[in-house]
Amino acid sequence: MNKIEKVTKLVIPVAGYGTRSLPFTKALPKVMLPLVDKPGIQHIVEEAVKSGIKEVVFVTSTNQGAIEDHFDYYYELEDKLRKAGKLDLLEQIRKVSDLAHFTYTRQKEQLGNAHAVWQTEPIVGTAPFCVQWGDDVVIAKKGEKSFLAQMIEIYEATDADAVVATIDTDDEGAAKYAIVETVPEGDQYRATSIIEKPGPDKTESRLASVSGFLFKPVIFKYIKALDPKKGSGGEYVLADALKAMIKDGKKVYTSHIKGRRIDIGNKLLYMQGAVEVAMEHDEIGKDFKKYLKSLKL
Amino acid sequence: MKKRLSIDTVVIPVAGYGTRALPFTKALPKVMLPLVDKPGIQYIVEEAVKSGIKQVIFVTSSNQHSIEDHFDNYFELEEKLKAAGKTEILKEIRKVSDLAEFVYVRQKEQLGNAHAVALTKRLVKDQPFCVQWGDGVVLSNGSTPLLQQLKDAYLNTDNCDIVLASIETDDEGTNKYAILEVEPTPNGLEKVVAINEKPGPKKTKSRIASTNGYLLTPKVFDYIAKLNPKGSAGGELVLADAIKAMIDDGYNAYTVRVAGRAIDIGNKTEYAKGFVELALAHPEIGPSLKKHIKDNNLI
Numbered sequence: 035m036n037k038i039e040k041v042t043k044l045v046i047p048v049a050g051y052g053t054r055s056l057p058f059t060k061a062l063p064k065v066m067l068p069l070v071d072k073p074g075i076q077h078i079v080e081e082a083v084k085s086g087i088k089e090v091v092f093v094t095s096t097n098q099g100a101i102e103d104h105f106d107y108y109y110e111l112e113d114k115l116r117k118a119g120k121l122d123l124l125e126q127i128r129k130v131s132d133l134a135h136f137t138y139t140r141q142k143e144q145l146g147n148a149h150a151v152w153q154t155e156p157i158v159g160t161a162p163f164c165v166q167w168g169d170d171v172v173i174a175k176k177g178e179k180s181f182l183a184q185m186i187e188i189y190e191a192t193d194a195d196a197v198v199a200t201i202d203t204d205d206e207g208a209a210k211y212a213i214v215e216t217v218p219e220g221d222q223y224r225a226t227s228i229i230e231k232p233g234p235d236k237t238e239s240r241l242a243s244v245s246g247f248l249f250k251p252v253i254f255k256y257i258k259a260l261d262p263k264k265g266s267g268g269e270y271v272l273a274d275a276l277k278a279m280i281k282d283g284k285k286v287y288t289s290h291i292k293g294r295r296i297d298i299g300n301k302l303l304y305m306q307g308a309v310e311v312a313m314e315h316d317e318i319g320k321d322f323k324k325y326l327k328s329l330k331l
Numbered sequence: 332m333k334k335r336l337s338i339d340t341v342v343i344p345v346a347g348y349g350t351r352a353l354p355f356t357k358a359l360p361k362v363m364l365p366l367v368d369k370p371g372i373q374y375i376v377e378e379a380v381k382s383g384i385k386q387v388i389f390v391t392s393s394n395q396h397s398i399e400d401h402f403d404n405y406f407e408l409e410e411k412l413k414a415a416g417k418t419e420i421l422k423e424i425r426k427v428s429d430l431a432e433f434v435y436v437r438q439k440e441q442l443g444n445a446h447a448v449a450l451t452k453r454l455v456k457d458q459p460f461c462v463q464w465g466d467g468v469v470l471s472n473g474s475t476p477l478l479q480q481l482k483d484a485y486l487n488t489d490n491c492d493i494v495l496a497s498i499e500t501d502d503e504g505t506n507k508y509a510i511l512e513v514e515p516t517p518n519g520l521e522k523v524v525a526i527n528e529k530p531g532p533k534k535t536k537s538r539i540a541s542t543n544g545y546l547l548t549p550k551v552f553d554y555i556a557k558l559n560p561k562g563s564a565g566g567e568l569v570l571a572d573a574i575k576a577m578i579d580d581g582y583n584a585y586t587v588r589v590a591g592r593a594i595d596i597g598n599k600t601e602y603a604k605g606f607v608e609l610a611l612a613h614p615e616i617g618p619s620l621k622k623h624i625k626d627n628n629l630i
Contacts, residue, residue, distance in 0.1 A: 061400035103358035305610040312603040
């Protein structure tokens, strides 16, 4: 039996116009939307590093230069902070660049979420890897395993070909997300079907695929076999590739998300998340809470 | 006597490292911090336009390109929105670029806020103009927009050379702000007779603090040129020092109290407060956010 390979790579698709978050996204990447003082994407990378991720592969498009700059050293600023004696701040921003090894690849056209993952094949190579959407921040609750660690644990226990992160949803969600059907298998849940946006009548399951995945490189074979003309929404869609994998008897399991999920591309969820992060913020949390109380909502 | 001048220019210094707002500002300008879904700087420009401003002069530095992009057309996105039939949002983002005429000048070194203002001398020419720091959003919320307040004061007063925006402060504020000594005038405005930088609570009875927002005549450039950076706090060229020198030389300065809601987006606490306030007031999501906070017993 082959030894189970450690998961140290994370693919984060961040390309796209972010039209749901306009006007902020007119000149800036959606994933740079801050939760108080920290861009959403930094929260994602920090959580990933806690899960044992060492290499982050961003799939970018035009106008996303700020992401590369954010995770790079910034000589001028560092020099300025050093001279001003602001060493704590200096260390803090230096740490952002040292979180992981960062690689960037471009998605030249927006042809679907599977198309974005496909672009990373030359970088990912033959290793298993995680995928997390750049606008889907998941922050672990105190004492809980972080989001990717949860999936990695299931992968290590089952030698899965794929793990799908899920949340419970409702009828409305059945028309919005890819819906997974599962059967229990030991301690785990194994996927028996996945359908992109089936609507409430085609399935009894209300288990939605969100936020991310873990894949063995075999996924690339299934992505390449997709026919976008027949694909959901005329695009290369991961749910379609997973469907074919399940049909071929590949081992696909689900991982139910325990952490707090903040979809920063959705204005309401972004604001809810920003308010919650502000309340727990080391520096401003106390003042902010007091203020929120004073509003007498 | 009414003046025939039209004041249609605002200078907005945005250069600098935004260290108070790190890590967000590591790769992005502080003024792009969003209040809900809109960068702070867009609120400032919108309020300026409501005040009759036609030309916005940004004083920028490295790493501030996204400001230029934000106030520019964006062909690719516009085509994409057109094809998707999202005409509403298309119109909205196009409007951002058409708000005013935008001009950019670079501040190559950070030598103080007066240094930033001085760089606009050639662009301002011989007209009075407004100055507003880029991290100070003021939302009029139905009251008179900030720059309109300054303009009204200028245009309705004979021999006015300077108008300063001000707020009421407390003992603590006298250690933080430049404090204005004022006397009333027949037309209801307050004339500024002296400015004292952070005098503390004992040295003055006044609790009127100069804040973000100035209307100045080009004469100020001469006074900035005369500033000695060694004489000021932090070794920088400070606009308040130039204004003080002008008042000492007999130039006429008046002040108006800021009518709107001021949000200092460079201060994390103030930013978060402003953010939640605007989110709660947002027509689409305010009610849901309020419900979320209540239902989850967040406070």
